[in-house]
Amino acid sequence: MDSGKKGKWVTVPRPKRPASPGVAIRLAAIALGIASGVQMARHGFRIPLNDYLNNVINLYDGALSVVGIIVEPLARSALVKLREWLGVDLHLLPHWRHVLVLLWLYFGSQARAGWAPFLNRWGKGAFDIGWGVACALFGGVAAGTVSLSSPALFFWPLVATVLYRFGEDMWMATFLFLMKSQSSRTGTRVSWFRFLADSLRRQFRNDGWRAVVAIVVGFAFAIDGSPSPGLIALIVFVAIQAVIYLRIGFTFPLNGEQGGDFVTRFDNPATRNGLNILAVLGGATFVVWLGAFA
Secondary structure, three states, X not given: OEOOOOOOEOOOOOOOOOOOOHHHHHHHHHHHHHHHHHHHHHHHOOOOOOHHHHHHHHHHHHHHHHHHHHHHHHHHHHHHHHHHHHOOOOOOXXXXXXXXXXXXXXXXXXXXXXXXXXXXXXXXXXXXXXXXXXXHHHHHHHHOOOOOOOHHHOHHHHHHHHHHHHHHHHHHHHHHOOOOOOOOOOOOOXXXXXXXXXXXXXXXXXXXXXXXXXXXXXXXXXXXXXXXXXXXXXXXXXXXXXXXXXXXXXXXXXXXXXOOOHHHHHHOHHHHHHHHHHHHHHHHHHHHHHHHHO
């Protein structure tokens, strides 16, 4: 900023942000994700932990069972109905709670990133939370009907992710009326059905190649004798998603426009999502290594 004298400039310091509970919530969410990731890895890959970490993780598992007291009776009742209708014997395995936690943390971060352009639209915020809980419950319970060693473990979280994004697009197309034709520079709005068809096409295009890469890697590990190729495929898919988030956040930090300093890029919701995912993956990997080999 000009100081009032020609040829002299002064640097205006960046204003300090007020204290926010968001950082504490973010760290708690990462810790929950790490704990659930460790539980899935130790059982899926059959990795024993030392007594200390085993006790800590079991305490978390016991606390998480409170969720099961509310949800499990309803889920088991639904599975009984499906068994009667389809003739398929389905059982709910314990890892469903950890899939639920990881999916909800992911959808929660997605919802928070989506609120940024619509901070005054509380209806969308409420929808994102409710729809995220519903999709996380569906993905967790469905993934809990297959073993951690099954390749199908990768399928159900992927379906839940597609459903969540499709639900968000339905809300925006129905209530926000902000979606405009990508093929027209005049900004003409497309029809509701056309927009949803474009949404599905975009999701299959964007998620399809990631899913193929994840499946190929999981299949390669299955050939090599891995006890949980589905879990490996899921890890690969999520890691690719984290890298894509970081690329979006650092390339388009200002509402889709290029530019901005490092702090702006770092504060972008997409960047934070990518860092959260990598923190959970890296933290769970470190804890498993520490408990098994250190």
